[in-house]
Amino acid sequence: MHPEPTLQPAQISLHAPAWLAAWVNAHGDSYPDVATRMRLCIELSALNVEHETGGPFGAVVFDRATFQLISAGVNRVESCSASIAHAEIMAITAAQQQLGSFDLSATGLPECELATSCEPCAMCFGAIPWSGIRHLVCAAGDADARRIGFDEGPKLSDWNKALMQRGISVATDVCRDEAVLVLQRYATKNGLIYNGRADLKGD
Amino acid sequence: MHPEPTLQPAQISLHAPAWLAAWVNAHGDSYPDVATRMRLCIELSALNVEHETGGPFGAVVFDRATFQLISAGVNRVESCSASIAHAEIMAITAAQQQLGSFDLSATGLPECELATSCEPCAMCFGAIPWSGIRHLVCAAGDADARRIGFDEGPKLSDWNKALMQRGISVATDVCRDEAVLVLQRYATKNGLIYNGRADLKGD
Secondary structure, eight states: OOOOOOOOOSEEEEEOOTTHHHHHHTOOSBOOSHHHHHHHHHHHHHHHHHTTSSOSOEEEEEETTTOBEEEEEEOOTTTTTOTTOOHHHHHHHHHHHHHTOSOTTSTTSOOEEEEEEEOOOHHHHHHHHHHTOOEEEEEEOHHHHHHTTOOOOSOOTTHHHHHHHTTOEEEOOTTHHHHHHHHHHHHHTTOOOOOTTTTOOOO | OOOOOOOOOSEEEEEOOTTHHHHHHTOOSBOOSHHHHHHHHHHHHHHHHHTTSSOSOEEEEEETTTOBEEEEEEOOTTTTTOTTOOHHHHHHHHHHHHHTOSOTTSTTSOOEEEEEEEOOOHHHHHHHHHHTOOEEEEEEOHHHHHHTTOOOOSOOTTHHHHHHTTTOEEEOOTTHHHHHHHHHHHHHTTOOOOOTTTTOOOO
């Protein structure tokens, strides 16, 4: 029953969908309005559903000085065989590797905002303090994701306060209704609702 | 002051240190004793310090039926410019990509144990329920990591109970003293103690 053992790969690869590079290149403008920035995340979540390249989630890292896009990510869990490949993780790590620093708060780097079409799950919440992200902006809420069957994991009930205590600003419900529409469209299309243990939801 | 904008890379790459492949190939035996399995994680943490290839943390995914190693990971945060590149994330994702599934609990896959030289931080804790890992075994504790300056993040106080509620067994303090010795050696060598915001520890 067990698969044949194979050699451990020398590197882990998390690849963006083919359409993302062109999308990023087409969005080189400055987006000073937070709702406009969020709509880019929601557009990514919708495109990921439309292209059937992953779950209904999109995230963008913005430079808070120029309001330009630094990196973008969409959910790639299934296509990359990687449960860590949430949109937020993809966007954060792309920004770090592009700027050459594991810490987006390092000297000389722009102050970074993570905008995400849905509030972070327990893992992405835990990843944010390590990333150097200084501002978090969210559209849909935990409850909206749970309503279509996604599990947000065992997260602190006052997760946004915990981030703020670490100097990270948090804004929620930005264009929430527009993000929820994409979640609903995904559920209607019978998109894969993955959970580590769908049979054992703890909360 | 801001770096020149560069194109977003088409893929995120998290590479293991060059010495790891040979180490994995040399450890094809069955390790039915949990202390022996944990000592492999601690050996990885020590080798990562000795080779100066990352922080003092090692993790291994084992097949709980054969007690053979599936994948191994060490901390690669600095060398990969990726704050997510904790040992646990490296080991889990390597196992998933090797077995071709984002869910290590998928039908046909071996039941998997994650052994780690140090209890998971907030991010790795949040990542475990999504991974399909069924058993977690830890050596050093959160407090041991904090004692040398690492920040474990805003984690549920009853994190192990939250995992157990999701059907994941948790064992702590396995060979703890041996793992703590490696943490201390790293601190003595003045290894990099990275934190997202070292100036703003919230807990």
